Amino acid sequence: MALSDRIRLGSAHTLNISAKVAWQHQRLNNEEGYHALSVFFPGMQQQYHQTTGRIAANYQLSIINSQLSIGAGWGSRAPTVTEAYGYYLNNTFDQYDYIGNPRLKNESAVELNSAIKFQTPNSKFQIGIDANAFFFSNYIIGQFEDRLSAMTVGAEGVKVYGNISHATIANFSLTSQWTIQPWLTWNTRLGYALGQDDEGESLPMISPFTYTTNVGVRCGRFQGKAEVQGNTRQAKYGRKYGETETPAWTIVNLSANYQFSIHHSQLALRFGIENLFDKRYTTYADWCDIPQKGRNIYMNLSFEL
Numbered sequence: 010m011a012l013s014d015r016i017r018l019g020s021a022h023t024l025n026i027s028a029k030v031a032w033q034h035q036r037l038n039n040e041e042g043y044h045a046l047s048v049f050f051p052g053m054q055q056q057y058h059q060t061t062g063r064i065a066a067n068y069q070l071s072i073i074n075s076q077l078s079i080g081a082g083w084g085s086r087a088p089t090v091t092e093a094y095g096y097y098l099n100n101t102f103d104q105y106d107y108i109g110n111p112r113l114k115n116e117s118a119v120e121l122n123s124a125i126k127f128q129t130p131n132s133k134f135q136i137g138i139d140a141n142a143f144f145f146s147n148y149i150i151g152q153f154e155d156r157l158s159a160m161t162v163g164a165e166g167v168k169v170y171g172n173i174s175h176a177t178i179a180n181f182s183l184t185s186q187w188t189i190q191p192w193l194t195w196n197t198r199l200g201y202a203l204g205q206d207d208e209g210e211s212l213p214m215i216s217p218f219t220y221t222t223n224v225g226v227r228c229g230r231f232q233g234k235a236e237v238q239g240n241t242r243q244a245k246y247g248r249k250y251g252e253t254e255t256p257a258w259t260i261v262n263l264s265a266n267y268q269f270s271i272h273h274s275q276l277a278l279r280f281g282i283e284n285l286f287d288k289r290y291t292t293y294a295d296w297c298d299i300p301q302k303g304r305n306i307y308m309n310l311s312f313e314l
Contacts, residue, residue, distance in 0.1 A: 023069040025080075030062040033087060037094070045096055046111065049169070053111045059087040061115060067122075075127040085117035092149055092170045099161040100151075102296050103213075103251040106159045107151055110170045114147040136185045148176035148206070150250070165251065176212060178204040197222040203245070213247030216240070216293055217255070230269060236262040243293050253298070258290035276312040283307070 013027040036056045037043045047053050065082030088110075091098060095109035122141035128134065151168035159167055182200040189195060200219040204212035223236035239259035246252045264281035287304040295301070 021071050023071070025067040025069070026065070028062070028064045030060070032058065032060050034058045035093075042094070042096065046094060046109070049108060050111055057093075057111065059115055061085045061087050065120070074130060075125070077123075077125050079123045080120075081122070082120045083117065084120070085115045087115055088113040088149060088170070095170070097160045097167075099164055104163065104165045104297075105151065105168045105251065106161050106164050106166070108154070108157070108167060108169045113149060113170060114172050116145060116147050116149045116172070118143045118145045120144075133188045134186070136183070138181075138183050140179070140181045142177065142179040145176040145178070146174070147172040148174075150176075150206075150212075153251075174207045176204065176206050178202070178212065178215070192227045194225045194227075195222070196225070206249070208249075210249040211245040211247050213250045213252040214294060215245070215247070217243040217245070231265070231267050233265045234263070236264075238262070240292065246293070255291060255293045255298075258288060258292075260288050260290065261285040274312050274314055276310065278308075278310050280308045281306070 010031075011027070011029040013025070016024040016026070018024055034056070035058070037046075043053075043055055061084075063082060063084030065080065065084075067078055067080030069076065069078040091107070091109060093109045093111050093113060095107050097106045097108060099106050120141060120143050122139075124137065124139045126135070126137040128136075149170060149172060152171045152173075154167045154169045157167040157169075159165070180200070180202045182198065184198045185196070187195045198219075198221045200216065202216045204215035206212055218241040219239070221236065221238040223234050225232065225234040237259065240255070240257060242257040243255040246254050260283075262281065262283050263285060264279070266280075267278045269276055269278075283305040284301070284303055289300050289303065291298045291300050
């Protein structure tokens with residue numbers, strides 16, 4: 010059951026509130042699977058139920074050329090099927106076999122968020138800043154289990170899902186758009202994230218500092234864009250959880266678009282080059298450090314009747 014409401018407190022003030030509660034019941038119908046997992050968790054039950062929920066509030070203030078919002082919320086989630094009942098599931102990202110834990114507690118988090126947007130009176134320049142932080146309790150994550158041996162050939166070992174007392178994840182982003190001339194626009198986005206467990210160690214799968222900037226031109230039916238994007242070195246990676254460091258990378262992309270019409274049909278010809286300098290790189294989220302695609306040239310033609 011979910012409820013939400015948008016309350017107008019005045020011409021410039023808005024309050025958004027929402028709440029949700031859910032109840033779920035689950036049963037292990039496969040006896041073989043139940044007995045296999047009960048070897049690791051003696052006395053486990055065949056039926057479980059959990060109650061989860063969330064509640065959030067957000068306040069927005071809109072004044073001339075700017076908007077401010079602040080919000081807070083609390084939410085919880087039940088363990089997934091994999092986290093609760095997985096049995097030697099190999100994760101190719103870190104090369105470990107994972108075992109679920111039917112005794113996991115529900116994960117919960119308090120969220121704080123804020124955002125501010127501003128633009129000049131003529132709308133030529135716009136800037137926005139977003140930030141949020143999550144303070145987790147009973148954070149669910151795979152933990153090393155040296156007493157067990159892997160079943161998958163080539164696996165590094167075994168991890169069992171468990172709760173840690175608390176964890177923190179914070180995100181920050183800045184976006185801007187500058188219309189230098191009616192035909193020339195410059196866009197930029199910067200992002201940073203931080204994640205720590207209950208011992209102050211870095212969590213895995215947390216993005217390093219990212220950046221994207223592009224310059225776009227428009228001349229009649231022609232549009233073109235040159236873009237630079239990349240990540241800094243992933244200095245704060247989850248070494249404790251088997252994650253490895255990802256080097257910094259930067260790539261350049263070019264694209265163009267030309268629109269025209271033939272017999273009342275609208276056509277668009279698109280051409281672009283991704284990774285112009287054929288940079289070999291991997292991102293923090295790439296499985297087994299498999300590299301991203303190299304130089305990629307594409308062209309397509311689309312039309313609307």
